[in-house]
Amino acid sequence: MKEDPNEEPYIEVNSIEESNMANESRRNFLRGLSLLVGGTVATALVSGNSIAVAMEHSLKPVTVGSDLLSDGKVFPLSQLKQLKDICAIVIPKTDTLGAAEVNTHGFIDNQLFHCYGKAKQTKMKQLLTLINDVAKNNFSLSFTELSQAQQFKVLTELDQGKANFDKKQRADFKALKQLICFGYYTSEVGASQELRYLAVPGGYKGSIPYKESDASWGSQGLYY
Amino acid sequence: MTENLYINNTKEVYDAIVIGSGISGGWAAKEFCERGLKTLMIERGRVVEHRKDYIGENKAPWQQPLRTKVDNLLVKEQHQIQQQCYAFTDATKHFFGNDKDLPYTTEKGTNFTWIRANQLGGKSLLWHRQSYRLGEYDFNANKGDGFGNDWPIRSEDIEKWYSHVEKHAGISGSLDNLENLPDGEFLPPFEMNSPEKALQAKFAELYPQRPLIMGRTAHLTKPTKLHLSQGRVKCQARNECHAGCSFGGYFSTQSSTLPAAAATNNLHIAPNSVVHSLIYDEKTNRVKGVRVIDNDDLTEREYFAKVVFVCASTIGSTQILMNSTSKKFPNGIANSSGVLGHYLMDHNYNAGASGDIEGFEDEIDRGRRPTGLMMPNFYYKPDASRNFLRGYALAGSAYREGWQSLQHQDGLGADYKNKLRQAGKWRFGLYAQGEMLPRFENQMRFHPTLKDKWGMPQIEFDCQFSDNETNMMIDAAEQAEKMLKAVGLKNVSSQVMNGPPGLAIHELGTARMGRDPKNSILNAYNQSHDIPNLFVTDGASFCSSAVQNPSLTFMALTVRAVDYCVKEMNAKRI
Numbered sequence: 085m086k087e088d089p090n091e092e093p094y095i096e097v098n099s100i101e102e103s104n105m106a107n108e109s110r111r112n113f114l115r116g117l118s119l120l121v122g123g124t125v126a127t128a129l130v131s132g133n134s135i136a137v138a139m140e141h142s143l144k145p146v147t148v149g150s151d152l153l154s155d156g157k158v159f160p161l162s163q164l165k166q167l168k169d170i171c172a173i174v175i176p177k178t179d180t181l182g183a184a185e186v187n188t189h190g191f192i193d194n195q196l197f198h199c200y201g202k203a204k205q206t207k208m209k210q211l212l213t214l215i216n217d218v219a220k221n222n223f224s225l226s227f228t229e230l231s232q233a234q235q236f237k238v239l240t241e242l243d244q245g246k247a248n249f250d251k252k253q254r255a256d257f258k259a260l261k262q263l264i265c266f267g268y269y270t271s272e273v274g275a276s277q278e279l280r281y282l283a284v285p286g287g288y289k290g291s292i293p294y295k296e297s298d299a300s301w302g303s304q305g306l307y308y
Numbered sequence: 309m310t311e312n313l314y315i316n317n318t319k320e321v322y323d324a325i326v327i328g329s330g331i332s333g334g335w336a337a338k339e340f341c342e343r344g345l346k347t348l349m350i351e352r353g354r355v356v357e358h359r360k361d362y363i364g365e366n367k368a369p370w371q372q373p374l375r376t377k378v379d380n381l382l383v384k385e386q387h388q389i390q391q392q393c394y395a396f397t398d399a400t401k402h403f404f405g406n407d408k409d410l411p412y413t414t415e416k417g418t419n420f421t422w423i424r425a426n427q428l429g430g431k432s433l434l435w436h437r438q439s440y441r442l443g444e445y446d447f448n449a450n451k452g453d454g455f456g457n458d459w460p461i462r463s464e465d466i467e468k469w470y471s472h473v474e475k476h477a478g479i480s481g482s483l484d485n486l487e488n489l490p491d492g493e494f495l496p497p498f499e500m501n502s503p504e505k506a507l508q509a510k511f512a513e514l515y516p517q518r519p520l521i522m523g524r525t526a527h528l529t530k531p532t533k534l535h536l537s538q539g540r541v542k543c544q545a546r547n548e549c550h551a552g553c554s555f556g557g558y559f560s561t562q563s564s565t566l567p568a569a570a571a572t573n574n575l576h577i578a579p580n581s582v583v584h585s586l587i588y589d590e591k592t593n594r595v596k597g598v599r600v601i602d603n604d605d606l607t608e609r610e611y612f613a614k615v616v617f618v619c620a621s622t623i624g625s626t627q628i629l630m631n632s633t634s635k636k637f638p639n640g641i642a643n644s645s646g647v648l649g650h651y652l653m654d655h656n657y658n659a660g661a662s663g664d665i666e667g668f669e670d671e672i673d674r675g676r677r678p679t680g681l682m683m684p685n686f687y688y689k690p691d692a693s694r695n696f697l698r699g700y701a702l703a704g705s706a707y708r709e710g711w712q713s714l715q716h717q718d719g720l721g722a723d724y725k726n727k728l729r730q731a732g733k734w735r736f737g738l739y740a741q742g743e744m745l746p747r748f749e750n751q752m753r754f755h756p757t758l759k760d761k762w763g764m765p766q767i768e769f770d771c772q773f774s775d776n777e778t779n780m781m782i783d784a785a786e787q788a789e790k791m792l793k794a795v796g797l798k799n800v801s802s803q804v805m806n807g808p809p810g811l812a813i814h815e816l817g818t819a820r821m822g823r824d825p826k827n828s829i830l831n832a833y834n835q836s837h838d839i840p841n842l843f844v845t846d847g848a849s850f851c852s853s854a855v856q857n858p859s860l861t862f863m864a865l866t867v868r869a870v871d872y873c874v875k876e877m878n879a880k881r882i
Contacts, residue, residue, distance in 0.1 A: 175725050182725070191375075199377045236720060243718050258716065265715040265728065270369035270376070278729060279711070283366060285675030288545040290499035294672040300731040305712045306369055306376060307397075307547050307676065 156193035158205050163212045164189055166227050170215070173235050174264050180278045183268040191267035192260075208263075211256045215239070218248045275302030314355065315348075315576045317609055322348040322576075323877075325598060325613035327583050327628065330430025332619035332846040332862045334561030334569070335473065339870035340617075341574040348611055349575065352582040352603055352620075353426035356403070356433065358539075358562035362552025364399025372398045392811060393423050395434055399551040403433050413755055415770035421810030422623060422769070428579060430621065431813070432560040434550050437526040437678065439479045440856035441470050441864075443488035445688040449743075450852050452690050453697050456651060456746030457822045459851045460832035463490065466864050469871075473863040476568070477559040478535050480679075481524030488688040489856070495529045497522040501673040503665045503706040503734045504681055510795040511683075518686045518791070523679035523703065526559035526860075538567055547676035558678065578611060580604055582762045585632040586616060586641055586842070595641070595842045601762040615841040615873055615882060619866065622652075622815035622847035623752055627767060629819060629829075629844070630754060642819075642836040645827055649753050651746040651820055652771050653853040655812035656700075658805040659781040661788035662737030663797030665706060672708050672731050680705035683738065685855040696779040700742035701855045702788055708734050736797060740784035743855050744809065745776050746817055771809050781805075814858055819848035834869040841882045845869045 152168065155161050171183035171192075183189075196205050218238055219227040227235065241247040243261075245254030268274040275281045279302030323345035326336040333349060340347040355361075369375045376397050383391045390396055390404040405424025414420050425431040444463045450456035467490065474493040482497040500508065500522060508520045527543040528535050535541075540556030540563055549558050556563035569575045580603035587596045587610065597612035618625040626649055632641035640648045680703050687699030709732030719727065750772065754765035781804050789802035822828020825837035834849050836842040845866040847858055876882040 174720050176722055178722050178725060195374065195377070198374055198379045198381075201380070239720055243720060262715060265711055266375070269711045269728075272368070272370040275369060278725075281368065282675065283368065283546075285545045287542065288498055288673070288675035288677040290501035290504070290673050291671045292674045294670055294731060296730055298672075298731075299729050300672075300708070300710050304676065304707075305710050 156190070157197035158193050159209065159212070162228075163209065164193060166212050166216060167192060169228050169235060170212075170239065170260070171264055171268075173232070173239050174261055175268050181273045183264050183274075186268065186271040186273045188264055188267035188271070191271070192263045195263065195267065204259075207256055208260060211253070211260060214249075214253060215242065218242075222248070269302060270306070278302070313570060313575065313577055315578055318348075318576070318578075318611070320346070320348075320576075320612075321597075322346050322611070322613035324348070324615050324617060324873075325350060325611055326617045326619055327598065328430060328619035328621065328624065328846070329428050329561055329566075329577070330425070330619065330621060330846075331432045331435065331561070331859050332866045333430065333617075334432060334565035335863050335866040336617045336619050336845060336870055337575060338565040338569040339867050340874070341569040341572040343870070343874050344572075344574065345874065346574050347569070347576070348613060349569075349577045350581045350583060350598065350600065350611065351428050351430075351577060351579045352624075353428065353580065354603075355577075355579045356428045356552075356562065358556075358566075359552075359554040362554060363402065364397075364551040365554060366546070366548065366551075367399060374398055389421060390423060392421050393434075393813070395436075395550040397550075399548065400434065403427060403550070403552075409761055411758070411760060412767045412769065413758065415768060418770055418772050419808035419810075420769035420771050421808060422767075422815075423810070423813045428577070429561040429566075433552060433562070435813075435859055436857070437549065437558050437859075438682075438857040439474075439477075439481075439492075439524050439526045439860040441467075441490040441492055442854050442856055442861055443486075443490055443688065445488045446852065446854040446856070449690075449698060449854070450746065455697060456852050457820065457824070457827055460821050460823045460828075465832070466861075466868060469864040469868040470860065472867055473860065475532075476534065477526050477564055477860075477863065478528045478531065478540070479524055479860070480522075480527050480529040482522050484519065484521045486519065486521075486684060489684045492524070494524070495527075495531075498525070498527075498529060498677050498679055500681070501706055502671055503668050503736065506668075507665075507706065507736060507795055508681075511791070514794055515791065518683055520681050520683050523682045525679035527678055528557055538564055540564065543678065545675035545677055547678045549678055581609070581611075582764070583620065583628050584608070584762065584764065585628065586618075587612075588632060588634050588637070588641055588839070590634060590636055593839060595839055601764075603762075606762065615843070615877065617866075617869070617873075618842070618844045618848075619846050622818055622850075623767060625844050625846055625848045626752060626818040627764065631764060637838070642829055642838045642842055644838050645825060645829060647748075647820065647827055648829055649818050650748050650751045651817040651851075652750045652752055652769070652809075653744040653746055653814075653816040653850070654771075654809040655814045655853060655855075655857075656742035656744055656773055656777045656781060656809070657740065657812050658742075658773075658777075658807055659700075659784040659788070659803065660704075660737055660739035661785060661792050661800060661802035662704070662735060663792045663800035665734035665736050665797055668734050677705070685743075688855075694783070696776045696783065697745065698743035698776075698780070699855055700740045700780055700784050702738040702740055702784070704737040704739055706734055706736040708732055736792070738788040738792065740781060740788070741812070741855060741857075742777060742780045742784060744853050745774065746820075746852055747774065750809075750817075752818055769810075773809060814847070814853065816847040816850040816853050816858060819844050820851050821849045822851065833872040834865055835873070840876070843869050843873060 167189040171188045175183035242249045281302045324340045329351040337349045386406045389407045447459045451458040481494040483491045543557035581600040584599045630640040683702040685699040711728040755768045758766040785802040792800045819829040821830040834845045
């Protein structure tokens with residue numbers, strides 16, 4: 085076949101731009117794909133290949149402990165409640181939902197169980213115990229009974245390794261913050277509402293305008 | 309396409325058997341089929357169909373139960389080795405081998421990471437797609453300093469075959485007119501972002517001998533009619549390639565060579581067929597076919613052909629040759645020289661440097677570019693004043709930090725959340741890809757007793773980086789740090805690491821080409837010196853690693869070998 089790259093039209097796919105469409109990213113992806121590849125394949129796509137099947141039966145996010153009625157896989161119920169409060173302090177609800185509202189505590193419990201070893205699980209449990217002990221010593225209340233301002237104060241001290249906390253404990257809290265951030269910014273709300281998620285960018289542009297009020301990409305840095 | 313593309317048992321004597329379905333095997337099959345030869349492609353693993361079997365494709369992280377990560381238990385049971393690969397994620401894990409079934413050992417005090425992709429398409433599904441020609445200095449390197457044997461080919465022998473594969477596969481890149489990195493038949497390059505353009509200009513000013521170019525990569529930036537006819541469209545810049553790409557945005561067996569081969573009606577594929585050994589006829593001194601163990605039920609069967617192309621990956625191909633013993637070849641078929649298994653190489657990624665770029669706060673890039681920038685090897689001319697031989701390339705990209713970097717700062721609450729919402733500062737790094745010398749002592753051999761579940765002797769690796777590679781990495785870190793500081797980056801830091809060979813996944817050598825049958829396995833056409841109808845065209849045939857990513861050269865060597873083989877068959881010399 086004769087080739088002349090200059091003469092050939094090529095197909096542009098409109099990117100799935102707006103973040104509130106990210107929920108439908110997969111469906112849009114399939115729709116875009118059928119436009120591109122034509123009828124035969126499109127038929128195959130809706131008649132039971134793996135992609136379509138995977139879409140229909142898309143694995144539900146694990147929601148262990150979201151109702152907070154029972155123990156998690158790693159944390160007992162009391163610590164799950166405490167972790168939920170910590171999530172709410174670290175990444176609160178603003179214009180968008182915060183870490184607690186999207187069940188980041190449940191995510192962390194599940195993730196620690198499946199993707200981390202006993203040592204890390206134990207360290208995180210001990211950290212929660214430590215936070216609770218400090219709350220009791222300073223306020224004679226458990227952490228979950230503190231006001232939000234008091235919770236914020238305790239965690240800020242821990243985050244900076246000050247007052248009741250040392251450097252090692254500070255490092256452990258940074259590790260917990262990493263889990264909270266990972267859970268939140270890979271959640272649908274975090275990645276596609278708080279940040280901007282491009283499922284199918286359609287191509288690479290080296291430069292577009294950016295101002296401080298713009299959200300960063302929630303679809304960057306997750307792949308290879 | 310043939311009605312029954314996939315076969316199991318057959319008495320047919322094919323014109324050609326191709327062992328392997330990865331980058332090399334896919335090309336061999338396509339070229340044979342298009343020349344009218346009845347071809348059987350043998351694949352040890354399962355069938356992976358384009359689109360249909362890309363089960364991890366385009367799933368947002370929240371649609372994955374562990375948000376891209378893989379369950380500990382699965383890793384522990386099946387992927388202890390494979391999980392070391394950067395591309396091993398929940399969306400790709402099914403394209404990596406099960407380590408439990410694929411055991412190997414390493415000589416005491418050494419280490420080697422062997423990444424496996426045993427399915428139709430092989431590592432063409434998982435590769436990083438960087439595509440570079442070898443240059444004249446690369447083909448001359450062994451001859452120049454005496455490490456390894458002389459490549460039996462030079463640029464002029466292979467350049468038209470590079471062109472041939474580039475046009476079909478679709479390689480994006482810029483024409484850079486460099487002395488030792490030949491240009492090719494390129495689709496337009498990916499764009500640079502603004503800091504990258506600025507750095508490129510600064511490098512040109514301060515280091516005119518060290519240009520920074522856009523990485524050349526097997527992605528359709530602007531598909532031709534040929535690509536569209538393959539059912540492929542423009543790369544969408546998702547950079548989730550390793551999960552499979554239904555757009556056919558990058559070259560793989562499934563997206564490119566397999567449809568072309570199947571369209572001829574000359575192709576059959578025997579999946580789930582673990583090649584045990586080649587069947588050798590001493591009387592005619594020809595290979596007659598292959599012995600296969602069924603991947604699933606371990607039964608045996610045989611396939612026959614007039615010629616056999618071994619394209620089973622560097623280690624895989626040599627393992628098959630070593631296991632094909634006879635009275636004439638007690639130490640492995642085609643091994644009269646005794647060098648089979650030796651001169652194993654990889655690339656060395658053990659150095660890099662990075663820093664902050666000031667400015668450019670009012671812009672950001674958009675989309676996930678599946679390639680970075682590349683500073684080609686600037687040490688391609690031998691120079692005795694350096695404390696190492698050969699050289700390295702440097703690669704990297706400029707990007708704005710996101711929450712992954714910003715999360716480490718102190719802070720809580722709405723203020724912290726708002727900081728993580730914004731894009732951070734621009735960063736840039738340069739990371740080395742160094743040449744590894746061909747050394748006789750770096751080798752793969754059979755473990756004296758251990759076998760795998762198919763009865764194949766297990767591989768034992770005895771392969772290490774030498775002082776030459778270590779000195780090179782120290783230099784790479786120093787040079788990268790020095791250059792990044794010179795072009796104005798801040799907070800520059802560099803590091804030298806100590807990773808073992810294997811993880812670059814550029815295994816090369818072990819059945820090398822050469823001019824002299826006494827010290828090489830293959831001739832200048834990847835044909836066995838000993839047996840005329842036996843060819844090995846993958847990375848096993850390399851005489852030196854050079855600095856460039858090798859896959860494009862696998863393709864070019866393969867199509868050149870097929871062209872030669874068919875001519876020899878027509879002339880009745882095979």
